Amino acid sequence: MDTFSKSERSEIMRRVRSKDTSPERKVRSLLHRLGFRFRLHKKDLPGAPDIVLPKYDTVVFVHGCFWHRHPGCSRATTPATRREYWLPKFERTVQRDAANQAELRRLGWNVVIVWECELRDMEELERRLENAVRHGGDGYEQDEFPIPMAAEARAVYGDGEN
Ligand SMILES: [Zn+2]
Numbered sequence: 001m002d003t004f005s006k007s008e009r010s011e012i013m014r015r016v017r018s019k020d021t022s023p024e025r026k027v028r029s030l031l032h033r034l035g036f037r038f039r040l041h042k043k044d045l046p047g048a049p050d051i052v053l054p055k056y057d058t059v060v061f062v063h064g065c066f067w068h069r070h071p072g073c074s075r076a077t078t079p080a081t082r083r084e085y086w087l088p089k090f091e092r093t094v095q096r097d098a099a100n101q102a103e104l105r106r107l108g109w110n111v112v113i114v115w116e117c118e119l120r121d122m123e124e125l126e127r128r129l130e131n132a133v134r135h136g137g138d139g140y141e142q143d144e145f146p147i148p149m150a151a152e153a154r155a156v157y158g159d160g161e162n
Contacts, residue, residue, distance in 0.1 A: 023116045024050050024062040027129075030122065031060075034130055045109075047100030056133050058110040061097075069094050070115045110136045 028051060031038055039052045042059075049059035065075035069090050079086050101111045112132045118125045132139025 023064070023114075023119055026119055026122075027051065027060065027062050027114050027125075030126055030129065031133075034126065034133075036133055046103040046107075047097070049104070049111075053133060056110070057108060058112060058133050058136075059104055060112045060114060060129075062114045062116070063097075064116050067093055068097060068115075070117065073115065073117055075117055112138055 028038070028040075031051065031053070036053055037055065038060075039054065041048050041050060042052045045052065045059065047061065050062045051060040052058075053060070063070065065073045066077065067090075070076045078090075101113075104111050110132070112129070114125065114129070118128075128139035130139070131137075
């Protein structure tokens with residue numbers, strides 16, 4: 001019994017294929033290699049995270065740098081034409097991402113964003129993801145040596161001297 005029309009079915013297949021290609025799949029196999037068990041696209045969570053690791057209270061989004069506006073990334077270009085079309089579109093995406101992430105954190109999830117450009121260095125991404133999943137946070141090196149604390153310590157020291 002076929003409950004879908006032909007066009008519905010081809011749309012579903014297109015989505016299935018698109019979910020299963022490229023960056024997201026690479027991140028999944030990386031996590032799998034690291035021995036983490038996960039679920040995909042939990043629709044009942046804000047923003048339907050691409051990968052959910054229930055055991056570690058961690059969700060992972062694999063974000064394209066262009067659409068999701070990876071800060072400081074060369075791939076997050078702004079098209080020269082039709083800026084009145086692109087800019088509000090980007091704005092909405094960024095705001096929606098931020099709202100979803102805030103809500104997920106409020107619900108107790110550790111939220112990890114993998115940017116597409118990070119797939120250029122799989123070794124580094126693997127190090128970061130393992131760190132983020134096992135220890136929480138985003139797993140970037142600077143988390144281990146927070147610069148603001150060092151600056152604060154210097155300021156206190158300076159005050160003492162004067
Ligand atoms: Zn990027």
